[in-house]
Each structure stands twice: as structure tokens, then as C-alpha cells.
Amino acid sequence: MAKKRQDELGKLRAEIRNITLDIITKAHKRMKLSEQIGAIKGNLRIEIEDENVEQEVRRSVIELSHTLGIDPAFSGRLLNMLLMESIRLQQIQHKKIGNDPLIPTHLSVFMKAKELESSGKKIIHMEVGEPDYPPPKKIRKALVESYNKKQYHYTDSKGLLKLRQAIAKKVGHGIEHDEVIVTSGGRFAIFSAILSILRPGEEVISIEPSWPAYREFVDFAGGKIKTLGTTIENSWTPDTGQLEEMIGHHTKIIVLNYPNNPTGKILDKKDITRIVSLAQDNGLYVISDEVYSDYAFKGFTSLTHYEYDRSIVVSSFSKSCAMTGFRVGYGIADREVISKMARIQAIALTSVAEPMQYAALSAIDYSPAGNVKLIKERLDLISEKLSNMSLDFISPDGAMYVFPRLKGLVQNDAALVGKLLDLGVAVAPGSGFGQDYTRYIRISACQPKKMLERGLEVINSVLFIH
Amino acid sequence: MAKKRQDELGKLRAEIRNITLDIITKAHKRMKLSEQIGAIKGNLRIEIEDENVEQEVRRSVIELSHTLGIDPAFSGRLLNMLLMESIRLQQIQHKKIGNDPLIPTHLSVFMKAKELESSGKKIIHMEVGEPDYPPPKKIRKALVESYNKKQYHYTDSKGLLKLRQAIAKKVGHGIEHDEVIVTSGGRFAIFSAILSILRPGEEVISIEPSWPAYREFVDFAGGKIKTLGTTIENSWTPDTGQLEEMIGHHTKIIVLNYPNNPTGKILDKKDITRIVSLAQDNGLYVISDEVYSDYAFKGFTSLTHYEYDRSIVVSSFSKSCAMTGFRVGYGIADREVISKMARIQAIALTSVAEPMQYAALSAIDYSPAGNVKLIKERLDLISEKLSNMSLDFISPDGAMYVFPRLKGLVQNDAALVGKLLDLGVAVAPGSGFGQDYTRYIRISACQPKKMLERGLEVINSVLFIH
Numbered sequence: 010m011a012k013k014r015q016d017e018l019g020k021l022r023a024e025i026r027n028i029t030l031d032i033i034t035k036a037h038k039r040m041k042l043s044e045q046i047g048a049i050k051g052n053l054r055i056e057i058e059d060e061n062v063e064q065e066v067r068r069s070v071i072e073l074s075h076t077l078g079i080d081p082a083f084s085g086r087l088l089n090m091l092l093m094e095s096i097r098l099q100q101i102q103h104k105k106i107g108n109d110p111l112i113p114t115h116l117s118v119f120m121k122a123k124e125l126e127s128s129g130k131k132i133i134h135m136e137v138g139e140p141d142y143p144p145p146k147k148i149r150k151a152l153v154e155s156y157n158k159k160q161y162h163y164t165d166s167k168g169l170l171k172l173r174q175a176i177a178k179k180v181g182h183g184i185e186h187d188e189v190i191v192t193s194g195g196r197f198a199i200f201s202a203i204l205s206i207l208r209p210g211e212e213v214i215s216i217e218p219s220w221p222a223y224r225e226f227v228d229f230a231g232g233k234i235k236t237l238g239t240t241i242e243n244s245w246t247p248d249t250g251q252l253e254e255m256i257g258h259h260t261k262i263i264v265l266n267y268p269n270n271p272t273g274k275i276l277d278k279k280d281i282t283r284i285v286s287l288a289q290d291n292g293l294y295v296i297s298d299e300v301y302s303d304y305a306f307k308g309f310t311s312l313t314h315y316e317y318d319r320s321i322v323v324s325s326f327s328k329s330c331a332m333t334g335f336r337v338g339y340g341i342a343d344r345e346v347i348s349k350m351a352r353i354q355a356i357a358l359t360s361v362a363e364p365m366q367y368a369a370l371s372a373i374d375y376s377p378a379g380n381v382k383l384i385k386e387r388l389d390l391i392s393e394k395l396s397n398m399s400l401d402f403i404s405p406d407g408a409m410y411v412f413p414r415l416k417g418l419v420q421n422d423a424a425l426v427g428k429l430l431d432l433g434v435a436v437a438p439g440s441g442f443g444q445d446y447t448r449y450i451r452i453s454a455c456q457p458k459k460m461l462e463r464g465l466e467v468i469n470s471v472l473f474i475h
Numbered sequence: 476m477a478k479k480r481q482d483e484l485g486k487l488r489a490e491i492r493n494i495t496l497d498i499i500t501k502a503h504k505r506m507k508l509s510e511q512i513g514a515i516k517g518n519l520r521i522e523i524e525d526e527n528v529e530q531e532v533r534r535s536v537i538e539l540s541h542t543l544g545i546d547p548a549f550s551g552r553l554l555n556m557l558l559m560e561s562i563r564l565q566q567i568q569h570k571k572i573g574n575d576p577l578i579p580t581h582l583s584v585f586m587k588a589k590e591l592e593s594s595g596k597k598i599i600h601m602e603v604g605e606p607d608y609p610p611p612k613k614i615r616k617a618l619v620e621s622y623n624k625k626q627y628h629y630t631d632s633k634g635l636l637k638l639r640q641a642i643a644k645k646v647g648h649g650i651e652h653d654e655v656i657v658t659s660g661g662r663f664a665i666f667s668a669i670l671s672i673l674r675p676g677e678e679v680i681s682i683e684p685s686w687p688a689y690r691e692f693v694d695f696a697g698g699k700i701k702t703l704g705t706t707i708e709n710s711w712t713p714d715t716g717q718l719e720e721m722i723g724h725h726t727k728i729i730v731l732n733y734p735n736n737p738t739g740k741i742l743d744k745k746d747i748t749r750i751v752s753l754a755q756d757n758g759l760y761v762i763s764d765e766v767y768s769d770y771a772f773k774g775f776t777s778l779t780h781y782e783y784d785r786s787i788v789v790s791s792f793s794k795s796c797a798m799t800g801f802r803v804g805y806g807i808a809d810r811e812v813i814s815k816m817a818r819i820q821a822i823a824l825t826s827v828a829e830p831m832q833y834a835a836l837s838a839i840d841y842s843p844a845g846n847v848k849l850i851k852e853r854l855d856l857i858s859e860k861l862s863n864m865s866l867d868f869i870s871p872d873g874a875m876y877v878f879p880r881l882k883g884l885v886q887n888d889a890a891l892v893g894k895l896l897d898l899g900v901a902v903a904p905g906s907g908f909g910q911d912y913t914r915y916i917r918i919s920a921c922q923p924k925k926m927l928e929r930g931l932e933v934i935n936s937v938l939f940i941h
Contacts, residue, residue, distance in 0.1 A: 039491060053481070
């Protein structure tokens with residue numbers, strides 16, 4: 010009996026090997042076809058990613074999955090992998106890949122600015138969202154105590170129990186400490202959340218313009234990002250009807266970020282409610298990056314308010330408490346997701362530095378009201394100056410940025426950003442927030458008014474020359 | 476002309492759609508075959524992951540990729556996706572999915588111990604390599620200064636220039652600062668190095684018993700770990716002939732860790748020379764985890780000595796300076812690898828917390844001689860007690876552990892470790908360091924002698940009952 014089964018096993022294995030090779034051969038043939046298409050497109054000067062054609066293939070695959078009873082999530086992932094390879098190959102044909110200069114982002118400008126500074130140049134930093142005001146005074150004491158009290162050991166990879174309890178209490182909505190993870194910045198919370206949830210080939214919907222990291226996380230996880238663009242004409246409000254249409258079988262996550270970086274937009278409650286309802290109907294996770302929630306100049310509704318079980322709410326001490334360099338953020342989600350995120354943090358870095366966690370704990374009751382007032386005043390100043398230059402922008406509802414559109418002749422944000430950097434003014438290029446925003450720059454309010462004024466004068470002079 | 480090209484494009488697109496549907500149909504058939512295999516295996520009680528069968532399929536795929544000129548990274552990813560789906564399906568057949576218990580490791584025991592402590596239980600921590608002695612006194616001052624001097628901002632994701640320069644100078648061998656990256660612990664250095672170098676489907680050779688994280692990093696990168704086992708009979712010396720045989724087409728990295736965790740072994744120089752030469756001949760990277768290099772009780776040759784261009788040497792402030800909870804480590808490699816590692820660090824966490832980097836800088840000239848002497852005395856004490864229990868072990872050449880073999884009847888380290896934890900003694904199970912080491916435990920010398928004596932008495936009593 011066992012012998013017969015062993016034989017059968019051998020036969021099935023041979024069959025599986027053959028079919029595997031067949032799949033890979035077909036995938037290769039598909040790649041060759043892609044190359045040919047790429048070459049023709051290059052000739053015809055057609056954009057490589059052709060959303061309509063892709064949607065048609067996608068529909069056929071879904072139909073086939075239904076007919077054969079294949080899990081559409083599986084076929085969707087497989088299709089995405091094939092499509093991504095296809096796009097890469099077409100880019101090789103276009104000779105676009107290889108030395109593809111990275112799209113400039115606020116971070117690459119910051120790195121460049123730091124480099125210039127280390128060689129003696131003075132820079133006005135209007136490119137990063139890094140408060141210039143100090144963190145809470147209590148932290149000084151917390152740092153000394155962390156030494157005296159021997160608080161410099163590995164901690165639970167979810168973070169110190171006391172800190173998690175304090176965060177849960179602060180956030181409210183009945184959140185408990187085991188629904189909280191302390192991470193190395195809000196960044197690692199989103200990074201680990203996406204890696205916890207997303208399987209290769211699955212999709213994430215992000216609303217643009219957006220912080221470029223979301224795309225990086227999804228790329229890192231082998232997923233596919235789909236972007237819902239918003240426009241200055243619509244006051245950066247996403248079209249929820251369009252969002253609904255974008256949701257497919259292999260969509261897994263929607264990322265929200267309000268108050269928004271870079272636009273300063275805060276979504277109306279009815280729009281958030283609609284998005285949560287769409288997520289619920291389609292079994293999607295919603296990651297809500299709320300690191301700017303304290304900097305809200307109108308009513309802001311946190312995703313925690315909805316008590317939606319597939320939500321991951323991310324925040325941080327970086328902006329509210331001016332603690333960027335301490336690298337302490339947190340995520341709030343259901344226990345299972347928190348455990349997966351903790352496992353990723355354990356693998357990558359064991360735990361957040363304990364003295365930094367105690368520093369965060371000492372800042373838990375800190376009121377950011379003064380900081381918020383300061384930023385609001387600066388944003389008003391920036392807005393006034395930009396109005397004087399007749400630049401278009403939407404007055405920010407929150408966060409710490411203004412995102413103006415460049416005027417008429419200026420087409421290339423990268424060139425402008427480079428020019429400004431030469432003149433000692435660092436700003437973030439719009440293209441870092443989405444390819445449709447090359448005619449925008451992001452100006453951060455994290456410098457004293459005097460510096461902002463000087464920086465804006467330089468911007469004015471450069472725009473004028475253009 | 477354009478019309479003709481448009482027609483051609485239409486034809487190619489139809490062809491691509493058909494081939495896509497064909498691939499997915501085949502993938503579905505493959506899944507069905509998997510299900511059948513799963514059912515038979517369930518009957519025959521065969522383990523689901525069958526290393527040999529998988530290797531054979533992998534070889535066929537690589538051969539095919541060479542023949543057809545397919546990028547092996549692409550076929551590797553595709554194969555991995557098919558295999559993962561296949562294993563998942565077989566697990567569904569076995570009804571095993573969901574509650575797969577993780578293999579216990581020193582870290583999981585530590586987490587459990589922390590949990591017990593937070594509910595009031597006293598634990599003797601002999602499970603983790605976390606010094607119980609304090610970090611350098613200078614750090615107290617550095618922490619206060621980090622607040623006073625506003626050293627709490629984002630830094631270059633490679634780390635502070637001053638710290639990188641100081642590390643380069645300390646390491647010597649002509650290393651320059653741009654060959655150094657400061658990471659969130661030595662852990663993140665290895666994590667990011669493996670993710671920088673390894674493409675899905677490629678292989679890493681690790682020498683066991685070993686720190687379990689290497690395997691986790693490789694799994695995370697979608698790679699495959701191959702282990703070269705060592706034995707107590709051979710004094711934990713790896714067989715370099717066997718290593719040579721293991722190197723194949725898709726081998727990319729060899730990981731070394733001397734002084735070794737968990738055995739305390741230091742490799743003879745001739746063995747390291749031989750391994751470096753094998754790596755050179757085969758174009759392999761060598762990652763040398765040297766976090767215990769200060770704790771060497773006989774001559775230790777760092778990989779930096781070889782000035783091998785495909786080497787990544789990793790160290791940390793955690794063990795030498797008793798700074799585990801500060802999470803500051805570093806990697807040394809060529810500039811290109813450093814840049815890739817920095818990019819991963821930038822994506823995951825921006826940069827290491829700046830106050831922690833200044834704390835590390837203040838400790839750069841710290842002499843660990845006192846700590847090393849202390850650990851050596853404790854290891855001697857542990858060795859003496861284990862000898863009295865007639866347990867087999869190799870006297871450690873370095874590091875901070877003894878790795879004894881359990882006696883006769885004791886087969887299951889996990890049960891023993893659980894029992895000891897109930898009695899307030901945490902030790903690391905051998906199986907966390909490799910599946911062949913279920914009859915070992917790792918005892919760490921990071922507790923005062925009195926505690927070690929008490930812990931060893933408990934171990935003795937439990938082993939005696941067994």
C-alpha cells in the first residue's frame with residue numbers, strides 16, 4: 010500500500026516539476042513579447058504603463074479564475090509579478106533603467122544639504138519636517154535617569170509595557186496595551202505593518218501627493234502601489250468614487266495620511282467614513298499615518314474613532330514633541346497584526362533603544378499647544394509670502410508644510426531645487442511626492458520666521474529669474 | 476507606418492494576454508497536484524518541506540534559466556512563489572496551518588522570562604548575552620550633553636560622520652569612514668547586508684550551531700539557508716572540505732561568527748584563510764559577525780585583516796561596552812555595499828537615534844579589559860560546575876557562553892528549558908541554534924557569580940531528576 014503511494018508520489022512530483030518548468034518557459038516567452046512591445050512603444054512614444062491594457066488583462070485573469078475556481082488573490086499576485094517584470098523589461102528597451110537617477114525626494118535633498126553643511130556651507134532647511142524647537146525639558150532628566158536606573162537593556166520587541174500602557178491610555182477609544190507597539194519612529198511602524206500584511210503581488214492604494222516612503226515600503230514587500238491622484242483644483246480631496254473603482258481582487262491596503270504631508274489637507278469626516286466603509290465592504294486594511302494629528306487647525310477625526318478591526322493607526326513623538334532624532338513612534342492595531350509587526354522589529358533590530366523609550370515616556374503628557382501655535386504662525390507667514398508671489402496653493406488645514414504650484418515657465422522642480430540648494434536654501438521637490446507633482450515644491454515651517462523670510466526671498470528671486 | 480506598428484502592438488498584446496491566461500491555468504493545475512501530494516504525504520506521514528525534492532526542482536529551474544537566458548532572479552522569485560503556495564496548500568491538507576509553534580530560541584525564552592518578571596516572578600537570566608555590568612561612565616555625561624547640545628535630530632542614514640571616522644580609525648587596516656555604516660545594533664548591520672546582497676532564491680551558507688537570526692534574515696530576503704553543521708567531537712571546527720562541496724551556482728554569501736555564539740569557538744587562522752580563499756574563488760561575500768571579538772581568550776583574526784573586497788565585518792557596542800539597550804552597531808564593507816545598506820536603513824528607520832550615536836562615540840576609547848576578565852572568570856566557574864555534573868562541553872575560546880550537551884535521558888531541550896523557567900532559571904535551548912542541537916543548552920555568563928552558582932544548582936537538580 011505504502012509502496013503504491015510512494016510510486017504515485019514520485020509520479021506527481023515529476024508532473025509538478027514539468028509543469029513548473031513549463032510555467033517558467035511561458036513566463037520567459039511572455040517577457041520576450043514584452044520586450045517587443047517595449048520596442049514598438051519606444052518608437053510610437055507611448056507611455057510604458059498602460060493602465061487600460063493592464064485592466065483588460067486583469068479582467069481576463071479574474072474571469073479565468075472564476076471559471077477554474079482559482080483563488081483570485083493567488084492569480085492576482087502572480088499576474089502582478091508578471092506585469093512588474095514586464096514593465097521592467099520594457100524600461101530596459103527604452104534604455105531607461107540602470108543609471109536611472111533616483112527621483113529626488115525631501116530626504117535626498119536633506120542628505121545633500123547635510124553634505125554641503127559638513128563642508129562649511131550654511132543651509133536654510135526648509136526641506137524636512139524636523140522641528141527646530143527643543144523637545145520637552147523633562148527629557149533631559151529622563152536621559153540622566155536612564156543611565157542611573159540602568160534603563161539601557163533589550164526590551165520586549167513590542168516596547169516597554171509602561172510606555173505601551175501610557176500610549177493606550179492617551180489614545181483612548183478602549184485601546185489596550187497589547188494593541189500597541191513601540192517602533193523605531195512612525196516610519197518603522199508603517200514599514201512593519203505593510204510587511205506584515207502584504208504578500209508579493211498584492212496591491213496597496215495610496216493617495217497622492219504623498220510621503221514617498223509608502224511606495225518604498227510596498228516595493229520592498231514586493232507589492233504593487235496604485236495611486237489615487239488628487240489635485241489643487243479639488244483642494245486635494247480624493248474622489249472616493251474613483252477610489253471605489255480602483256479596489257480590485259488583490260487590493261489589500263489603503264494608506265491614509267491626514268493631516269497630509271505635503272499638502273496640509275485634513276479630510277472631512279464624511280470622506281473618512283466613506284473610505285472606512287469601502288475598506289470594510291472589501292475586507293481591506295487601512296493604515297492611517299497620523300503623525301501630524303496634533304498639528305490640526307480644524308477638526309480632525311482619527312481612524313481610531315471608527316474602531317475598525319482592520320486598521321493600523323500610526324503616530325510618533327517626532328513631530329508633536331520635536332523628538333525626531335529619538336526615533337520613537339508607535340502603531341495601534343489588533344493583537345495579531347501587532348504580533349507580526351513585533352516579529353519584524355525583533356528580526357531587524359531587537360527593540361527600540363531603551364533610553365529613547367524612557368525619554369518618550371517622560372514626554373507622554375507633554376502639551377504640544379505651543380509648538381502647534383508656532384507652526385501655525387509660520388505657515389501663515391509662508392502663505393502670505395507665497396500669495397505675494399502669486400503662487401497657487403491650498404491653505405494648509407494642518408501639518409507643517411505648504412505645497413505651492415510653481416509658476417508658468419518653471420517645469421522642472423529638480424532643477425529649481427538644485428539651484429536653490431546652491432544658494433543655500435533646501436526645499437523638497439514636488440516629484441518626490443508623486444510623478445504628477447513636478448511643478449510643485451514643499452516648504453517646511455521648521456525654521457524660525459527670520460530664516461523662512463530669507464529662504465522665501467531666495468525662492469522669489471530664483472522664480473523671478475525663471 | 477505608425478498604423479502598421481499599432482496593429483503589431485495589438486497582436487502582441489493579444490498574444491501576451493493568452494500566454495498570461497495559460498500561465499495562470501498551469502499554476503492552478505500545479506496547485507491541484509500539490510494538494511494531491513499533500514494528501515498522500517499526510518497518509519505516509521512525510522514532512523511537508525522536502526529539502527531534496529525542492530533542491531531538485533530548483534536545480535532544474537536554474538538549468539532552464541541558463542538555457543533560455545532567463546534572469547535567474549526572476550525565475551527564482553517565480554519558483555519561490557509557486558513553492559510557497561504549494562507548501563501552504565499542503566499544510567491546509569494536513570490541517571496544520573495556523574498554530575505552527577515557533578521553535579524556541581534564546582529570544583523567545585527571554586520574552587517569556589520578561590513576561591514572568593512583569594508578573595512578579597524572580598528570574599536568573601542565563602539565556603541572553605546581555606551584560607549585567609554597566610556601560611562606561613562617560614555615557615552618563617554624553618546623554619546629558621546630547622540634550623544640551625541639541626543632538627537629537629535625524630542624521631545621515633549611514634550615521635554621524637564623527638562616529639564613522641572614529642570607528643574607521645579604531646578598526647584600522649586602512650578602513651575609511653565611507654566604508655563604515657552605523658546601524659541599529661549589529662543585528663541591523665547583518666540584516667541590511669543580507670538584504671542588500673541576496674536576491675530571492677539565492678543561497679547563504681551558515682555554520683551551525685549559530686545565532687538563529689542569520690536564518691531569519693535569509694528567510695526574510697526570500698533566500699535559502701544551507702547549514703554546515705559542526706560537532707562537539709570536532710571541537711566545533713567546520714570542515715572546510717565540506718564547505719567547498721556546499722558551494723553551488725546560487726551560493727552568494729558565507730556567514731562567519733567567531734568568537735562563536737553559542738559555542739565560544741575561535742577559528743584557527745588557517746581555517747579562516749581557507750574560507751576566505753574559497754569565497755574569493757567563487758566570488759562569494761563573507762559576512763563576519765565579530766561582536767564578541769573583544770571577548771577573545773586566545774588569538775583572534777578579524778576578517779578585516781584579509782582586506783577582502785567582498786567582506787562585510789559587523790561589530791557593535793553592545794557586548795564590549797555593555798551597551799545592548801543603546802542599539803548601536805556597525806558594518807564595514809566596500810562603499811557600494813555600504814550605500815545599499817544605508818538605503819535599507821533609510822527606508823526602515825531613517826537613521827539610528829542621534830543621542831545613542833553620541834553615547835557610542837563617547838565610548839569609543841573605552842577599554843573592555845575589565846569586562847573581559849570578569850566574563851572569563853565566570854566562564855571558568857560555569858565550566859567547573861558543568862564538569863562536576865559530568866556534562867560534555869568545549870571550553871570556550873571566547874564570547875560569553877558555554878554550550879554543554881545534556882546527559883543521557885534528556886532528549887528535549889524545550890521541555891527542560893520550560894521546566895527551568897518555572898523554577899526561575901532562564902537558559903537558551905540548543906534547538907534555537909540549529910535543529911541538530913536539541914540536546915544542548917546555552918548558558919550565558921552575564922550574571923554575577925552568586926546568581927550563576929544558584930542557577931547552576933537548579934540546573935543540576937533538574938538534570939538529576941531527569
